[in-house]
Amino acid sequence: MKDPDSEAQLPLPYIAPESGPQVIQLPARAKGLAKQKPSKAAMDEARVKSVAKRSKPNSLWYALYLPQLRELNSALQKKYLDQLAGHMQSVSSTVSFHPQALICEVRSSLKYFAGIDVIHQKLQKLVEEQLQQWDLADGFFYAASPTVSGSLLLARSGHNALVYRPENLRSALGQLSTDVLELNKEQRRRLLNMGIRHLRDIWRLPSDGLCKRFGSNFVNQLNKALGKAAEPTLNYIPPPAFAASYDLPYGIENLDRLLPIADALLAQLCDFLRRRDLSTSSLVLFLLHEKRDSTEINIGLRMASRSQQHLTLLLKAHFDKLSIPAPVVAIKIEVKKFDAFFTKSDSLLKDESSGSPSYSDSNLIQFIEQLQARFGDNHVKSVSNATQHCPEYASLQLNYKDKLNRRGRIAMPVEVSENPRPLWLLKEPKQLNINKGRLFYRKPIAIVSGPERIETHWWSGIDVCRDYYVARENNGSRLWIYREKNGKRNWYLHGFFA
Amino acid sequence: MTTIQNYSDTQLPYQNQYQSAQADAFHGVSSSDIDELLQGNPNLWRGCDMAGQGVQGRSTGFPQLDAILPGHGWPDRGLMEVITPHWGMGELQLLIPLMRSIVEQGKWILWISPPYLLYAPALVQAGINTDQVLVVKLDTSCKDALWSMEKALQTENCGLVLAWQNWLPTKVLRRLQLAANTGDTLGVFFKHHDSEHSPSPVRLKIEDSYSENAGFNESEVTVIKARGNFRSRSANINLYQQA
Numbered sequence: 077m078k079d080p081d082s083e084a085q086l087p088l089p090y091i092a093p094e095s096g097p098q099v100i101q102l103p104a105r106a107k108g109l110a111k112q113k114p115s116k117a118a119m120d121e122a123r124v125k126s127v128a129k130r131s132k133p134n135s136l137w138y139a140l141y142l143p144q145l146r147e148l149n150s151a152l153q154k155k156y157l158d159q160l161a162g163h164m165q166s167v168s169s170t171v172s173f174h175p176q177a178l179i180c181e182v183r184s185s186l187k188y189f190a191g192i193d194v195i196h197q198k199l200q201k202l203v204e205e206q207l208q209q210w211d212l213a214d215g216f217f218y219a220a221s222p223t224v225s226g227s228l229l230l231a232r233s234g235h236n237a238l239v240y241r242p243e244n245l246r247s248a249l250g251q252l253s254t255d256v257l258e259l260n261k262e263q264r265r266r267l268l269n270m271g272i273r274h275l276r277d278i279w280r281l282p283s284d285g286l287c288k289r290f291g292s293n294f295v296n297q298l299n300k301a302l303g304k305a306a307e308p309t310l311n312y313i314p315p316p317a318f319a320a321s322y323d324l325p326y327g328i329e330n331l332d333r334l335l336p337i338a339d340a341l342l343a344q345l346c347d348f349l350r351r352r353d354l355s356t357s358s359l360v361l362f363l364l365h366e367k368r369d370s371t372e373i374n375i376g377l378r379m380a381s382r383s384q385q386h387l388t389l390l391l392k393a394h395f396d397k398l399s400i401p402a403p404v405v406a407i408k409i410e411v412k413k414f415d416a417f418f419t420k421s422d423s424l425l426k427d428e429s430s431g432s433p434s435y436s437d438s439n440l441i442q443f444i445e446q447l448q449a450r451f452g453d454n455h456v457k458s459v460s461n462a463t464q465h466c467p468e469y470a471s472l473q474l475n476y477k478d479k480l481n482r483r484g485r486i487a488m489p490v491e492v493s494e495n496p497r498p499l500w501l502l503k504e505p506k507q508l509n510i511n512k513g514r515l516f517y518r519k520p521i522a523i524v525s526g527p528e529r530i531e532t533h534w535w536s537g538i539d540v541c542r543d544y545y546v547a548r549e550n551n552g553s554r555l556w557i558y559r560e561k562n563g564k565r566n567w568y569l570h571g572f573f574a
Numbered sequence: 575m576t577t578i579q580n581y582s583d584t585q586l587p588y589q590n591q592y593q594s595a596q597a598d599a600f601h602g603v604s605s606s607d608i609d610e611l612l613q614g615n616p617n618l619w620r621g622c623d624m625a626g627q628g629v630q631g632r633s634t635g636f637p638q639l640d641a642i643l644p645g646h647g648w649p650d651r652g653l654m655e656v657i658t659p660h661w662g663m664g665e666l667q668l669l670i671p672l673m674r675s676i677v678e679q680g681k682w683i684l685w686i687s688p689p690y691l692l693y694a695p696a697l698v699q700a701g702i703n704t705d706q707v708l709v710v711k712l713d714t715s716c717k718d719a720l721w722s723m724e725k726a727l728q729t730e731n732c733g734l735v736l737a738w739q740n741w742l743p744t745k746v747l748r749r750l751q752l753a754a755n756t757g758d759t760l761g762v763f764f765k766h767h768d769s770e771h772s773p774s775p776v777r778l779k780i781e782d783s784y785s786e787n788a789g790f791n792e793s794e795v796t797v798i799k800a801r802g803n804f805r806s807r808s809a810n811i812n813l814y815q816q817a
Contacts (some may be wrong), residue, residue: 500690552782572662
């Protein structure tokens with residue numbers, strides 16, 4: 077790493093020695109007062125000031141600038157920076173995002189990694205590997221200085237520079253061209269007309285004049301770079317991850333005995349979720365076997381939850397129908413998806429009369445999830461009406477899950493025929509016999525009402541052309557029967573008026 | 575002390591004397607108060623007198639049936655058995671008004687492995703919101719059906735649980751009865767055969783009937799057993815009045 081600042085090549089001081097005497101700079105009057113009577117407030121103020129002063133040179137920001145990202149779209153940029161930020165977390169706990177650049181605080185890690193060179197080499201290796209994976213040019217610029225903007229400016233200018241001390245920052249930044257500043261066209265033109273090419277030219281100008289001509293943002297930008305203004309950063313927070321496992325002392329075949337252990341793991345999970353104010357809607361439980369693939373139990377929730385009781389119930393339902401191929405030697409829980417946690421608020425006044433809208437659905441959802449966990453999604457059906465003339469297609473049985481997804485899309489008014497429809501429909505119409513001139517199913521049949529002509533689906537090749545009747549079997553059953561209008565003119569049983 | 579005073583009052587006939595003694599024994603409590611006490615306590619069961627019993631049921635939607643059911647309607651919770659010799663006798667028509675009121679309450683109706691396809695247009699015609707209907711289709715074991723029935727009965731949001739099971743041991747029925755009481759729900763079994771010693775609080779039977787004026791339009795609904803009823807009673811009801 078080339079350092080423009082030879083003085084800074086010395087071993088790092090943790091607190092700049094000059095910062096000691098400079099600590100307290102109270103106004104003369106206040107100083108006098110403090111001498112006479114060192115009040116508690118004044119002492120506090122002094123301490124705060126000293127901390128503030130001392131903490132400033134204490135940070136060293138390492139900037140990583142990737143100009144090749146500029147050509148990518150913003151979503152991809154964000155994705156790549158996110159991943160790189162994950163890598164950067166291996167050297168620093170404070171990583172923040174900037175356009176095409178990442179910045180991390182490394183002063184606090186210098187001692188651990190024994191110098192900035194080790195940190196740089198570590199990061200270089202990680203970043204270059206990652207860039208190769210993405211098929212991007214593997215060059216990048218870097219810089220380290222006591223301020224965030226300073227590092228960013230140095231890195232953007234292409235100076236791979238290292239500045240340890242804040243007092244050297246002014247000269248290090250001075251040699252940069254004004255192009256690295258974020259300026260608009262008008263400001264750029266003005267600087268050019270004033271004959272300013274480098275930042276050091278700006279240092280010579282009075283700041284109030286600059287403020288007048290270029291706006292406070294411009295001056296603020298420079299002050300930040302020099303460490304004269306505070307520079308808050310938005311830090312990268314890694315996405316939450318949860319995995320917990322438990323090794324059993326010996327293989328267990330009985331799932332009932334596994335349940336308390338799984339329960340304890342779930343308790344850990346719920347604790348984790350509660351602390352982070354999250355909930356989960358999808359998790360996996362692995363039952364590990366010796367010399368075999370592990371058994372996976374996927375637990376999906378319709379509504380994200382962090383209630384241990386609910387999760388345990390679901391797990392129990394899964395265990396009930398599960399058969400394991402071999403004894404379980406270890407158990408592991410992983411969360412696939414985290415969700416934000418929302419609490420349900422109860423209404424202050426229980427509204428019993430209006431009923432439906434205020435009725436809390438949480439119990440029901442838990443119940444349906446238990447059903448789904450035990451029988452699978454295919455066995456929990458919802459019934460819905462379809463606007464179809466043909467009786468077979470007028471009723472839909474969808475999986476409950478699919479229906480929930482559909483509900484948003486379909487909002488059609490329900491249209492139902494005025495003619496009687498039976499509650500039971502046969503999967504396949506059953507042909508009826510004619511016995512001694514009378515229709516016969518289990519007993520002779522007599523027609524009660526009808527006919528209702530249904531002619532449809534001629535376009536699909538299956539020509540439906542039927543006359544429907546309500547009929548009464550001799551034993552009291554009410555039947556829905558029809559006669560084909562074409563072909564053999566057979567009679568069929570299609571439903572029961574149960 | 576009071577009896578002695580009353581015996582001294584010789585003018586009264588024996589009957590009156592006894593009654594006043596009784597009344598005095600209650601320190602002036604009138605008979606209407608006693609009636610109120612008797613009516614108000616659902617745990618008191620008075621022989622053949624099935625009036626009210628303190629529990630006001632949910633109207634069945636059929637006045638003739640209300641008249642023969644204790645509490646003038648379906649019970650709020652518990653198990654019911656509906657016995658028909660075969661499916662399609664109007665056993666669901668009998669429950670349609672109940673289903674409607676349950677759906678209106680915002681509760682759900684669960685159908686556990688029905689024998690045929692449940693046909694949505696008929697539900698819509700009957701005024702039942704199909705969004706609150708859930709069908710559990712099981713081609714496997716009776717055990718699973720009972721498991722889901724118990725869970726459903728314990729869930730307050732399931733107002734009505736319908737199941738088709740022919741024979742169930744008493745122990746299982748008791749357990750379901752308990753579940754229904756905790757969840758405040760009503761479970762209905764549809765069966766072909768009556769089992770005399772079933773612990774379900776309500777048992778109904780639907781039979782075909784023929785009468786001169788109604789022809790085949792009416793079915794005979796017999797309340798074989800209802801908690802609060804002394805003997806079975808039956809009524810002829812036109813179950814298809816809505817259709």
